[in-house]
Amino acid sequence: MKGVLLLNGCPYSGKIDCEDAFVLCCDGAYIWARDKVKIDENVGDFDSLDVLPYPPPSQIYPSEKNFTDGEIAMKRLLEKGVSSVEIYGGFGGREDHFIGNLHLLYMAHSLGISACMISENTLAFLGSGTINLPGFKGKTFSLLPFGGAVHIMDSTGCKYAYPESIGYGECRGISNIAESDRVTITVGESDCALIIVNRGEI
Numbered sequence: 741m742k743g744v745l746l747l748n749g750c751p752y753s754g755k756i757d758c759e760d761a762f763v764l765c766c767d768g769a770y771i772w773a774r775d776k777v778k779i780d781e782n783v784g785d786f787d788s789l790d791v792l793p794y795p796p797p798s799q800i801y802p803s804e805k806n807f808t809d810g811e812i813a814m815k816r817l818l819e820k821g822v823s824s825v826e827i828y829g830g831f832g833g834r835e836d837h838f839i840g841n842l843h844l845l846y847m848a849h850s851l852g853i854s855a856c857m858i859s860e861n862t863l864a865f866l867g868s869g870t871i872n873l874p875g876f877k878g879k880t881f882s883l884l885p886f887g888g889a890v891h892i893m894d895s896t897g898c899k900y901a902y903p904e905s906i907g908y909g910e911c912r913g914i915s916n917i918a919e920s921d922r923v924t925i926t927v928g929e930s931d932c933a934l935i936i937v938n939r940g941e942i
Contacts, residue, residue: 743822746773747810747841748788750832754860762820765793766809769829783816784809808837814844818851825855831862842934846886849932861940867933873897873923881937883913883925891928898923 742761746752751772758777765779768788773779782793787803810830817825825848830841841857842864848855849866856865866886873881883890885908892902897920906913913933927933 741820741822743817743820743825744777745810745813745817745825745827745830745844746770746777746779747827747829747837748833749829749837749841750859752776752828752859756826756828761826762817762822764813764817766813772829781816783813808840810837810841810844811847814847818848818853822853825853827855827857828859830857831859842886846932861938863935863937863939865935867925867935868927868931869929871925871927871933871935873918873925873935873937875921876918876923876937876939877921879918879937879939880915881918881923881935882915884911884934884936885913886932886934888931890931890933893926893928895925896920896923898925 744756744758744761744763746763746765746769748766748768756777763777763780765773765782767784767786770782770789770793779795782795782797785803785805786797786800827841827844831838845855845857845864845866856863885906889905889907891905895902897918899917899919903912
């Protein structure tokens with residue numbers, strides 16, 4: 741079962757495929773999502789919402805808490821045993837929340853669950869081992885270390901060759917170009933890479 745997580749960043753205007761998915765909506769995301777997708781559960785403290793969402797939340801968390809609404813929702817999806825997670829509304833808004841949302845991707849990734857964050861023009865996910873980028877020929881993508889240096893063992897289908905290692909705090913993996921319909925990058929054991937694909941025109 742796929743999990744879909746709706747967050748209160750920039751509203752997502754595209755189509756969201758929720759067939760056979762469990763959909764969790766966080767707080768103010770309800771405003772942009774309620775007429776777009778069928779929501780299975782609303783989660784959060786609802787301090788960004790002045791209406792009661794439907795379906796009514798089973799629990800309303802205090803606004804002063806140690807977890808973001810997104811973290812609560814991600815843990816809920818993982819507890820339900822989802823096999824993958826798609827996050828919408830995770831870009832834009834407050835910069836600290838955006839960075840936190842990248843860590844939600846890591847939470848899922850560390851448990852072996854595929855997770856990505858999607859906007860109209862951008863796809864972001866964490867990868868390790870052999871990372872495949874199918875169907876993005878001509879698109880710009882970036883590879884950044886996440887949590888420590890990332891060691892590039894091999895890559896195919898890229899315009900620019902990668903260095904053997906990209907250290908944490910370095911930007912040498914920014915703005916590569918997919919020259920093939922299938923880009924493959926292999927990173928070292930235990931390494932984690934943040935992949936950001938620009939699906940727009942630039």
